[in-house]
Amino acid sequence: MSGREATAQQTDPLGALNQRPITLLLGVFAVLLPIFRTLTSPDPHPDMRLSIAAILLVAVGGGILAMASNPYRAPFTRRSFSLVVFCGILAMMAEGAATAGRDLMIRDDWGTVVIGLLLLAASPFRPSREILVATLASVVCVGVVVAAESPTFATKAPAFLYVVIGITPVLALGVGSAVYSSTFVHLVDQWLTRARFLTDESAHEMRPGIARSVQQDRVTGLNREVVPLFSELVERGAVTEEDSRRARHAADAIRQRIVSESDRSWLEQLLLDVCPDGNAGTITDRGHLADGMTTDQRTAIRALVGATSRDPSARQSTLGIALHDDEPLVRALIRIERPGSDTAVRQLYAPYFAVLRILFRDLQVDVNGSLLTLRFSYDQH
């Protein structure tokens, strides 16, 4: 997995998931606007083929926007964003070409607003700097097209004035989009910094309690196996063969316990925590590959396993997690029986998939019958 970008989607995946309907609405708005404007345009005899091509280009841009913002395809990449903006710019140019020499009013030109809407719709998904760059590129393109169209406008005014009017919508919406993106990311970062500080502080306070609990566990074992033997030996001042046998037996038991604890990965411990009776499923991880996950990745897997354990329809005992060494990657497979329709299962676990997609870029979710399967990979180091 590569490093996370400074986008709202990647700093707050659930927030972006919840904002997606707004993105889709803006996308629909961006497609409907040119249809409406084209049908009600006062411009005489526009080139209908070019007008339709322009609308289709907006529809393609809107489609890419809808697909790229799908949580199952997260994160929204720079490539998708570039394509969306490119479609918007091409549509604006096609619209300009459709009314070339016949464009009477700049107010009816929809291209600049559509690009602005597409930029705004992408604000939860791309970094502010990138949105600004796309805005400036769009402004230049719109400026050139408007300057070329300005001689045909009914009202005679300086071309520069028309250029200002033409670029205002895309500039305003693009800047607004960039400001939203940077503000949201900044607020999340601010919260995370503070939360991290408070969590570290509370962890520091909890450390003695956890240490006492671990010590209690150890002392219970030592009290049973070692303390009586040591006490007797210290008091008696001599060793017998029986003492040597007891010492060997106790040493073997302690060593066994330490080895077993050392060999247990956090994932195996997680399943034990979720289901202390050991009926929480199986882990196949011979090479301790689970240790290669980052803290965020572990957190997301922990949350998912926790969610399956709380889901009354999921058969927890069927949970299977297999990690396979495929240097330099680890291939992971998570499978659980969870009866229910494909849509219902996807909806129920959608927030977790949204988060997992950010942390494991190649996550594949498959719901087949009653079996929910997740496949993903991560760097070993």
Place this chain on the structure above:
Amino acid sequence: MLLGLPNHLAPQSSARAIARACHAIALVLLAAGAIVLLCAQLSRSSLILWPALLALLPMVGLVLLVERVRSTLSTIAYLVIGGAAVYVYAVTVLSQISSVNSSDAFTVALPKLALVMVGGSGASSRRGPLWATVGLIAGEVATQIAVAETGSLPRVDVTTLLGYLLIMITMGGSLVARERAYREQPNLHRAAREEQMSTMRLEIEQQASALVHDTVLSHLAAISLAEPGPLDPALRTAMQEDLSTLVGQEWLSEAEADVDAAHRGWDESPLALAVEQARRQGLEVAVTGDVSAISRLNPARGTALALAATQCFANVLKHSGTTKAELVTFSSDTDVTVMIIDDGVGFSETETPSDRLGVRNSIRARIERAGGTVQIWSQPGNGTSVMLGLPADRSPLARQSAPGTGREPERPSGPSYPESAA
């Protein structure tokens, strides 16, 4: 690490980001209005457009005020004064520029749209749509009065309505989304907390395992190998220490142990005491290099280093077939490194049985927990070199004032470190 905002902060953060975006849009619109006016003025100097230009200034100031002071009062001030400014702007533009003769002209719409982009005060994110509606009404009323006064054409301003629709979609959608939003966020935050606790518990368990290994397990091994008869006095003392240390006290506080020792220089450092103890057990340890560098380690790292070195010495005594070892200390600006070298029989770490815990728990895991690294070079028949590297907490300059610099000092007596065996 935590992922995303918690439920109680998400609405404010989202509303704050939308409000700021609205204010940025408003500023761009007002700037565009000003540039349009300047262009028109420059193209026809006879026009009197300065009142419209002046009317934009308080709007710019109030947008900045609303952005800085997110209160109901500042928002109302923006809407009221902004409404008046829109009126002055519209009257000026409609009366002066002949081509702008209706209420839906784009030039007239610019400050109206800026009023719609009021963004909402910080008092409640739910008021955002309400303030946008008030902004729309205020702007439209002001424009229609100006239209009536100048005899211009009253028309439905589609541009402003679209802007209003846009802001309602964004703000309204954000509010609706929140209702179903973040249901699972608490689970994510709980998982993050559990992850942190789990990591901490694992560390403490490793620490406990290393201590048990270095003490109890080592002594149990010694008893299991002892011939029947009187108990070795040293073993008896060690067992007494085990009983009092492990059972009777808070023994999982490596980091807090001997807080002062590490910074007192080599003489009284935990590592010097570990060397002294190894010598008492029959190992000839030659100490070379810049031993004063040890004083640059913090207490926790100094203690971890000494415990790991103790285990290394125990391994030499028990497994290497030699009674000689060398401890070399050197440092850089950022690290303090100790090498323990013997020319014994050597071993292969990969072939060490999995139940041998000395190197794994007492050396490697212990040093890594303290933020350091361990490298082992050994081959059967070719001796062993163990390099323990730890980050320094003080710069080389800072330690020059510390005592005990230079070569190996006199050997002090002091508290013993666990006698152990791999």
